[in-house]
Amino acid sequence: MEQREMENSNQDRREVLKSILIRELGKIKNSGIQENRNAIATGDKVASSKYSEKQVTDEIVQIISELLKIPKDELKIDTELNKYGIDSMGQVSLLRRINNTFSIEVEVEEIIGLSSIREISSFIYETLKSSGHKIEDTRSSNNSKSIINDKVSDTKDSIDGFFGSITSREDEEIEDFQDFIQNRSKILFRTSKVKPVFLTEDGESLINFSNYDYLGYSGHPEVIKASQEALDKYGLGSAATPLVGGMLTLHKEFQKELVDFFGKKDTAVTLFSSGFSACSGTISGYMKEGDHVVLDAYMHASSVDGAIFSKANVHYFMHNNMEDLEDVLKGIDNGKNRILVCTEGCFSADGDYGDIKGVVRVSKKYGAKVFVDEAHSMLLTGENGRGVCADQGVLDDVDLLIGTLSKTFSGIGGFLLAKKSISNYIDYSARNHMFSGTLPAAIVGGVFASFKLASGKDGDIKRKKLMENARYLKSLYKDKVMLANTKTWIVPVIIGDEQKTIEVSNYLKEKGVYAPILVYPAAPKGAGRLRHFITSEHTKDQLQKAAGLVIEAAEKFGCSLKNKGEVVVMSDM
Known part of the structure; x- marks a missing residue:
């Protein structure tokens, strides 16, 4: 029984994108609804079935x-x-299957607030009644939509409630937000370089698990020197966009080195001013109205925004679930419009790998292109750090590969690696590329140096140390606190209750440890956690001290494994 409960818990899905998606789903053409309309139009579904409430359930x-x-x-x-x-x-x-089963056209936002099978069944039963389906009315009339209203009546109990569609001309919700956020989040300002221990403006010294400079190159002497030399040679900024004089010979050299590193034939690199822009710009520039973007449910907000801005039809498949992906593709493949399936190398909130090999296998079966965001995995796994795509043996099959320059490259920016014709097309079609200033020379000089170090022997040494540190920290937590099921350098510790998570975080900061938290809506209610970004630069003493304090805090606030019945575990993290 305990094993069954653990398996069920391990299937639990995080809702890290929920705050964005609930706001935006109304703008998206829901795939299930479109499939159902097509089915009704072609006579595939007959809306004459007779359903009782029990049959609906x-x-x-x-x-x-x-x-x-x-x-x-x-x-x-x-x-x-x-x-x-x-x-x-x-x-x-779920909605896609419900719409097809009952031949109805329920919008996703109509069920998003329903939390149980009973609530969804009641809503579908009422929808069938109101849409003229033959039903067996075995109960008194009840408006199920009131359930949704009850669910969202108190919108100010979480941060998500401040970013909905209802606004005030007098900015009342903005003023209310100040009080809300003041008691829940305090921005820390560092006074030192990115290191495993940093100083705050208040003079505090904190063991740092918030930065994703995974191999520690941001302060490396060779990186600093290269950045300074580029600054001296080219000046502070580019003073132009990429297509009208902003590109330097340094950019060109960096692009060539990236292409050579990945070794894909007939490819080119497009540089962006941020990793976020690389994802959103590539998708929105490549996909158009009438096309289909299919996203892993855990995709980063940058990819979600890119899909929305493209005006293509947007669909989602359950995280790393290839059967669900195939089900989506079956419903949208018309042999004409472009289809883009999107996943990630390492999902940053949970620390699990994307099943890129599975995505490639299923996507190619339906003529779909594959987009992979390797923001948190580039230069960290695979031969010489070529990433998860290479590690899973499908690098040549990935059509659009995204890397960010703010993680292991230790700077800022992002890039797309794709076929030359596609890269050239994105140069002109991605608005946030065409109309943004080109990456400054000082940044390019620095990330170029980081790249050379990380893709060589020094990188091999640091990657080995990174994984040793991650394994060591996990061993210290074993049987003490609830850990996510991650195999990577991102280690989430499940706390559970949102308020307890905040209290644990504050307690740790007072004791000298900074591990950022994820709580609702960045995680499901009752599934708050601390997230550790492990680096190669952490020492065993630092990891040991931090683990001891986390375990101490978990016991103090009743969320250690001794109290595991109170903890909600998320899936595949």
Whole structure:
């Protein structure tokens, strides 16, 4: 029984994109609705079935059972769906099946606030009644949509409530937000370089798990020297956009080295001013209205925004679930419009690898292009750090590869590696490339030096130390606190309750440890956690001290493994 509960818990899906997605889903053409409309138009579905309330519930239980591979008798209709692995994006996959089963056109935002099978069944039952389907009315009339209103009536209990569609001419919600955020988040200002220990403006010394300078090159003497030399030669800024005089010979040299490093034939690199811009610009520049963007449910906000801005049809598949991906692709492949399937090398909030090999296999079957964001994995895994795509043996099959220059490259910026014709097209079609200033020479000089170090023997040494540090920290936490199931250098410690997570974080800062937190809506309710970005530069003494304090805090606030019944575990982290 305990093993079954653990398996169910391990299927639980995080909702790190929920705050963005709930706001934006109304702008997106829901794939399930479109598929259902097509089916109705072609006569594939007949809306004349007669459903009782129990039959509706049974159908939905069957759908969820097939979706999650959980036996029907283990599904409880009043249990919150996120306990079974259905988060806000899982509900998109669920809705697609519901619409097809019942031949209805429910919008995703109509069910996003429903938390259990009973609530969804009641809503679908009422929808069938109101849409003229034949039903067996076995209960008194009740407006299920009031459930949604009850769910969202108190919008100010989380940060998500301040960024909805309702605004005030007098900026009331903005003023309320100041009080809300003041008690929950304090920005730390460093007074030193990025290091495993940094000083704040208040003079505090904190062991730092917040930075993703994974190999520690941001302060390396060779990197600083290269940046200074580029600054002296070219000046502070580019003073122009890439297409009208902003590109330097230094940019050209860096682009060539990147192409040579990955060794893909007939490819080129497009440079962006940030990693965020690289993702959003590439997707929005490549995809157009009528096309289809298919996103892993855990994709970073930059990719989500790019999909939305492209005006293409946007779809989601459950995280690393190839059966669900194939189900989506089957419904949208018309042999004409472009399809782009998007995933990541390492998912940053959870620390798990993307199943890129699986994505490539399924996507190519339906003629789809593959987009991979390797922001948190580039230069950290694979031969010489060529990334997860190379490590999984599918680098040549990935059409659009994204790297960021703010992580292991230790600077700022991003890049796209793609076929020359596509890279050239993105140069002109990505608005945030065309209309943004070119990367400054000082940045390019520095990241170029970091790249040379990281892709050589020095990088091999540091990558080995990075993984040793990650394994060591996990060993210290074993059987003491709840860890996510990560194999990478990102180590989340599950705390659970949001308020406890904040209290643990504040306690740790007082004791000299800074490990940023993720709480709702960046994580499901009841699944707050501390996130450790491990670097090659952390020492064993620092890791040991930090682990001891985290364990101490977990015991103090009742969220160690001794209290594991109070903790919600997330999936595949």
